[in-house]
Amino acid sequence: MIQLFKEKSNCCGCTACMNICPRNSITMEKDEEGFLYPVIDVNTCIRCMACVKVCAFHNKEYNEKIPGDQEVFALKHPDRDVRERSSSGGAFTLISDYVLAQGGSIYGAVFNESFEVIHSKACNRKQRDKMRGSKYVQSNLGSIFKEVKSELETGKPVLFTGTPCQTGGLKSYLGREYTGLILCDIVCHGGPSPKVWEDYRTYLEGKYRDKIRDINFRNKDSGWRNSFLKVEFNRSVYKKSMQEDPYYILFFSHLIIRPSCHQCVYTSYHRESDITLADFWGIENTGKAFPDDDTGVSLVLVNTKKGKDLIQSIRKDSEMVKSSHSAFYQPIFERPSKISPRRPLFWKEYFAKGNAALVKYGKLTATQWMIKKIIVPVLKKTGLYNRVVKICYSSWLCKDKQFREQ
Numbered sequence: 001m002i003q004l005f006k007e008k009s010n011c012c013g014c015t016a017c018m019n020i021c022p023r024n025s026i027t028m029e030k031d032e033e034g035f036l037y038p039v040i041d042v043n044t045c046i047r048c049m050a051c052v053k054v055c056a057f058h059n060k061e062y063n064e065k066i067p068g069d070q071e072v073f074a075l076k077h078p079d080r081d082v083r084e085r086s087s088s089g090g091a092f093t094l095i096s097d098y099v100l101a102q103g104g105s106i107y108g109a110v111f112n113e114s115f116e117v118i119h120s121k122a123c124n125r126k127q128r129d130k131m132r133g134s135k136y137v138q139s140n141l142g143s144i145f146k147e148v149k150s151e152l153e154t155g156k157p158v159l160f161t162g163t164p165c166q167t168g169g170l171k172s173y174l175g176r177e178y179t180g181l182i183l184c185d186i187v188c189h190g191g192p193s194p195k196v197w198e199d200y201r202t203y204l205e206g207k208y209r210d211k212i213r214d215i216n217f218r219n220k221d222s223g224w225r226n227s228f229l230k231v232e233f234n235r236s237v238y239k240k241s242m243q244e245d246p247y248y249i250l251f252f253s254h255l256i257i258r259p260s261c262h263q264c265v266y267t268s269y270h271r272e273s274d275i276t277l278a279d280f281w282g283i284e285n286t287g288k289a290f291p292d293d294d295t296g297v298s299l300v301l302v303n304t305k306k307g308k309d310l311i312q313s314i315r316k317d318s319e320m321v322k323s324s325h326s327a328f329y330q331p332i333f334e335r336p337s338k339i340s341p342r343r344p345l346f347w348k349e350y351f352a353k354g355n356a357a358l359v360k361y362g363k364l365t366a367t368q369w370m371i372k373k374i375i376v377p378v379l380k381k382t383g384l385y386n387r388v389v390k391i392c393y394s395s396w397l398c399k400d401k402q403f404r405e406q
Contacts, residue, residue, distance in 0.1 A: 006331040009259040014169025019145040034195020056172035058120035068269040071302040076319040088279040089298030104157030109139040138191030163188040164266030187278035190257030223294035262339040274307035304311020395402035
């Protein structure tokens with residue numbers, strides 16, 4: 001029998017193996033944590049090994065976690081309303097508007113009617129707007145890879161956005177370069193469990209005795225730097241910051257992200273995509289490039305010539321300033337999200353107690369509370385936050401390099 005992975009940490013769930021199977025012998029099935037993994041039907045499998053060969057995550061070689069030769073830009077959409085509805089500065093809207101104007105299609109993550117996160121296709125701005133904003137849940141790709149390939153074969157322009165492992169999986173599945181394809185990955189700290197997200201929605205609806213009608217993971221009513229989770233019900237609204245909301249705390253405590261995320265091979269400046277997007281944390285230390293209205297600034301890394309040509313095409317429609325790797329703070333380029341020692345205990349209690357464990361572990365520990373509620377605000381107020389963080393991660397990287405050389 002073909003073994004696609006030895007451990008669950010070897011599979012990122014990108015669906016490349018399922019989509020490339022010539023006999024449709026592979027299905028993606030949920031495990032007990034709610035993550036999708038490929039399962040082979042041995043009765044129809046012809047052992048062609050296409051699934052093993054296409055696995056971009058398992059076959060990807062390690063790259064040094066040092067800055068590459070990308071061009072770095074700070075970017076803002078000129079429309080304040082667009083920035084307020086975006087996670088950062090609206091770069092995705094500018095890029096996708098350009099592709100739509102060329103008659104192309106956009107593929108990205110959206111909430112479906114049940115507020116599950118899935119990958120979907122957009123052919124116009126209204127459909128595209130559903131892709132704006134962060135969705136802190138691993139999306140279900142389904143058979144999107146086949147749909148993308150079908151459109152590319154007709155010569156139609158396509159913009160595909162996703163996590164680094166999703167864009168890497170699509171690139172491996174396609175097997176060759178397509179002139180009309182633009183790959184855009186987002187900086188990712190890990191894919192949280194769809195099961196926990198589903199249970200959390202159920203918990204909130206039960207607590208408020210009302211149905212959810214809208215969700216925004218990065219609402220900016222209090223500004224870009226102090227965004228919060230906003231859940232709108234039919235009769236009320238729930239608002240909690242990243243330091244207060246249980247789901248956020250579980251996510252940033254690394255208790256509910258996919259096992260492969262702790263060994264992610266894409267946490268590197270060497271990207272598979274044409275363009276990488278993120279929040280430009282540290283923009284306040286780069287001079288007066290933009291008026292600081294706290295509505296967000298996008299970090300744009302240009303990884304290929306195709307990406308460079310695209311950025312040049314949208315430059316006239318944006319506020320854009322060339323920058324450098326040393327200007328921004330995004331440690332996920334340099335190391336995966338560290339696994340929490342409490343992860344096994346959380347899942348053991350979660351399987352036994354359900355949402356009771358979600359609420360119990362969705363609280364800051366004493367150390368986390370001290371760091372996030374006291375130390376971080378003081379560092380930010382004195383302007384030392386980014387400097388201290390960079391020193392801490394520089395120290396970590398030195399130790400990590402020594403470890404790899406042993």
